[in-house]
Amino acid sequence: MSKLVVISGGANNIGKGIAFGFLNEGWNVAIIDNNIEALKKIKEPNLFKFFGDVSNEDDIKKFYNELKIKYKRLDVIINNAAIGGFKNFFELTLNDWKKVIDVNLTGYFLMVKYGAPLMLDCPGKGSIINISSTRAIMSEPGNEAYSSSKAGILGLTHALANSLGPNIRVNAISPGWILHENEQVSEIEHKQHLVGRAGYIQDIFNLVLFLSENKSEFITGQNFVIDGGMTKKMTYI
Template sequence: MTFGNRHVMITGAGGGIGRNVALAYARQGANVILVDRNAESLERTSALVRREGPEPVSRTVDLSDPASIEACFASLRDNGGRLDALINNAGLGAWKSVYELSVEEWDYVMNTNLRGTFLCAREAAKLMKAGGRGGAIVNIASTRALMSEPNSEAYAASKGGILSLTHALALSLGPDGILVNAISPGWIENGDYGSLRPVDHAQHPAQRVGKPDDISRACLYLTDPANDFVTGTNLVIDGGMTRKMIYEE
């Protein structure tokens, strides 16, 4: 894989998977563009990226606000406008009873996760097409698009929408040389991995809980220019959990 002199945007880069992905690309020599709604978290990621690779570009963006997204990409266009890959990672949930979930909460989750993903992909595709080099978009979905727990309706619906959006975009943008894929993580532990219980690991067919590095490696694979025969797919990274039949005895 070679990412030297390539420009990669990561949304939700202020922490968790997004921060790890940003660092992975920086270590590969990419020029990373960090996007997050939290300025303090964004600066912490920027400081870490500076130790690993080229100076990052940071943008504070509220992905629930179309104007904020459009302003971000307008700024990129005004400053050279090159973009080779987009990792649509930002997302949030509202874990409430279906009887209590408000319209405002539903809309905020859907607008941030699903509409925000679409708008970022649309604006990124414009830059990629204008550059004439093609590009790659990776949308971070979730195994909750495929299976659920109670009280996750807004989050699950938004992630299911991301999967459908991904294959639609793959067909629409393919003629412009733009690859579009999704990743559906399962349990990815962003906290203290050492504090996990043996049963947490053993319940996975892979015999361990996932790590952010598992997602970062997948992003590198899906945005590697050599892998230009992979588009419209959903890569499930969950240690095999969605293939495990579970019944209570």
């Protein structure tokens, strides 16, 4: 039976690209997303789609219950769902803060809490990949909630690697500027990167796939920055 990967926030951009990347590799793929219109636009018959909110515990339980019935296994979890919530710090309300943390961090916790038992019931070993951000380690004004949530993901990653090993490996990926679907940028914006271009969704998928397979079986608890070198570039104005 083909392996199963689940992807939160899989109806758009990086999540969608990862989903179709796995489909092209012959995997079974299931996504959960709270954007119903984006889900409806995806017509791929081999993709299991679930409308749900990752910060809602009942939605996560229902999602995994359906997967257990349909696939009877789980091999990889890709935590990707996120919201921005960028706002002037003095205008950031407690509800704004809580919403970002609930989706971007608590959602990852719930996806693992209810997915790991199904993964442990499967033959072989599992892999969890948490999509963080370079904003976990660098910021701009107005990033308080988002950067805190993404930094929290890094802590959650190495904690889970300790709790779930040796049968489940847990790693994080921190993307920098990754061009979304149909996004175009100027040549100057490309050339500011040390590699001469901004990132593509395929750049993220290439590492996700590697971390999902046995070739990476000695890697866990790590954070991989994919940013074209931008976090290593010193810039003064």
